[in-house]
Amino acid sequence: MRRWLVGLLFFWASAMGVLQAQPAPVYVGLDAEFGHRTSTSAQAIQQGIEIAMAEINQAGGVLGGRKLSLVTSDNRSVTAVGLDNLRKLAAQPDLVAVFGGKFSPIYIEALPLVHELGLPLLDPWGSADGITDHPHQPSYTFRLSIKDAWVGPAFVRFAREHHRAARLGLLVPNTAWGRSNKAALEAAVGATPDMKLVAHRWYNWGDASLLASYQALREAGAQVIVLVANETEGSLLVREMAGLPKDQRLPVISHWGITGGEFARMAGPALDAIDLAVVQSYSFVGAQSPKAQRVLAALQRGWGYATPEQVPSPVGVAHAYDLMHLLARAIDKAGSSDRRAVRAALEQLGPYDGLVQRYARPFTPARHDALGPERIFFARYTANDELIPMTPSVHRRP
Template sequence: MPQSPSTRLIYVLLGLCILLASCSQFEDDYHAARRARAQSNDTTAPIVIGVAWNFTDEYNAARVGECANLPVSECPVLPLGKYDMLPLGVHMAVEEINANGGVLGGRLLQIRERDDNESITQGRLVAQEFAEETDVVAVIGHAYSSISIPASPLYEFNGVIMLSPAATSPHLTHRGFTRVFRNLISDDQIGQVLADYAFAQGYRRVMIIYRDEAYGRDLSNVFETEAARLGVEVVDRRIYSSVDFERIIRDWAEQEFDAILIATSSAQDAALFIKRAGEAGINVPFLGGDGIDSSDIAAIAGEYAEGTVVATHYHQDNPRPQLQEFIQRFNARWGDLIPDYQSLWGGVPDTWAALGYDAVYILANAIEQAGITDPDQLAAYMHEDFVWLDGVTGAYRFDEKGDVVGKQVVLLRLEDGEFRYFGEFTGIDDITPPPTPEPEATTSPEEE
């Protein structure tokens, strides 16, 4: 006898309930096993930290080739790609900590790596694999907000701490999760500081062009909100999905304004826009976030990009002592092992090396300070009591959402074809406005 639609719906709902209940049971099992392992007081077991990243083919080849059975720190040569600095920062931090006796009276750290292939589906699979490995206390990753956000519930509900060194979307930490953190500033902070900078520079009429993506929308929204608060008018705001900028540039060439915010994660797109705008006679400063902190800006846009300002996380010329010491140690450790170190990175560690290094030390210091490895208790400690002042990229504390508190935004200005460091800022009070012009002298009637 055929089933009625309502009967079929009941069966479907029952099936979903059974599936959800079984998934919940697995989550509870993994969570309970992780807590039990942490509370077993096994002082000999290593403390396992996962790394979920978009490793390049070069890195993966090194890992499965001559270095297949060695930690990356013991590979004789590292033919790495451009985005493989993060694992080097991670491994260097682990080496240093273990060489100094580990944590909790001698327990060593151990890194376990997995490649998310820059894929949401693979990212969730990686998160699930880490969740099922109950010796994993925390995972450093992922590289993109678009992967970090859908992967984060798998860490949260299976009792694993997630610490992202790269995901800047505000949505990552705005969902009430207790085990999800990031150790870099978010798009909220970057957008606010860019608007504060625009105001301090005397810009009162600003244009916004943003890419049709979460990063572009988030950054432009925060900038516009802060600009309105300060009395800076956003004269026009345009979205783009292709690099056919001609109509936007033609419309803007006929208007008066002081600066343009380019909110995009593609430095190549930004550089092309700057070049075409300059060729059309638009001669105003350009502002951008960490998405355009790239040598591509000068390489593509040339002289038209001079004076471009970006808000970002790190620069090698920052005089912070911890950062300068890190660069020296990193170069001594890895410089001779990377054939293209000078050509690909200019002979200095990049943003991700520094943030990966800091991420390991954050977890190690939190474990040492709290005296525990239970992720639930450790996460609570990180929210409430954790303080570490000696990070390479700044001091660290976390708020109730898992965002880093009080960390400064690095501002860079493009000069002579290179982005140069000119300060760290947290907001309008840190940014010195341009000098006020002296009023023109006038002649009173009595003096005539």
């Protein structure tokens, strides 16, 4: 009995020593629209973060051996819920930053709060200019995604070069994201000779029909429709347009909100009847770099995507993956999990060869956008829900 007790005490002491030797993790938050019924962007962002975290942890973690751990919350695409989630995440000890999801209006409304809390907000999807262009200083928002200010000129170039069109009609949501895009397109058209925005029409999330607005733009003389929408309203417009006579179906150039959900499934066979192109910034299709192959292998192991074409919301995966690696470097540079120190370190990072591109200096005190307008290209959906780039040069390294 005595020998048994001694053995038990030795085992207990050894176990306690192991537990005490294991340093506490460093936490990263993700607040996104997991409860949105048709969205796939939140899951894509989570996949990118988790793949990067696994690589970082396998290599020894951060701060000399502390593992990274992800904490998620569901804002259900509701601003008030998102703000409450940010408060709760900020109260988590050793949580250094929070990743956001695809709904720009939530993070525009969150700007005062995140700066009050001193909580770094990392944006791997939302494109509204105001997420990083704001008066709060020092800024706690960092984006590795595209901006609407870059998308407007891309729409104009694509309309001119691909469709030989000079008259655009804009269909846009009555939200901060919609207003950001309207301003960007107006500026781009104004800077381009012979181009004209003939009319715009606002819609609200949840509208039962967009057909009247579409027909108003067509009757105003639009040759191409610029669409700013997520998957629900985008698929609604496609189905309604497909029901029109063929000569009334204008080409559609879409922002990438439609790629953040089950757009192709919701559009159904109607998608084949519409000439639709969509903005993108990264594709796994044709990506041959070792990093791309490693991420694709992780996506296949963890989520069963057998081919690059099957990856839903690919920009969410790629942006979040690179942004997580940059955050880990900032944590190590800061030397602690202190949020103020991590925020400052993000502005001082050196070169990083990422999945999306090589970053000579991802962020500076004056620039909190890691990408540039050269990342933008256009893609098309196939009937099999595959998003295929329209140009072969999407994997060139800036």
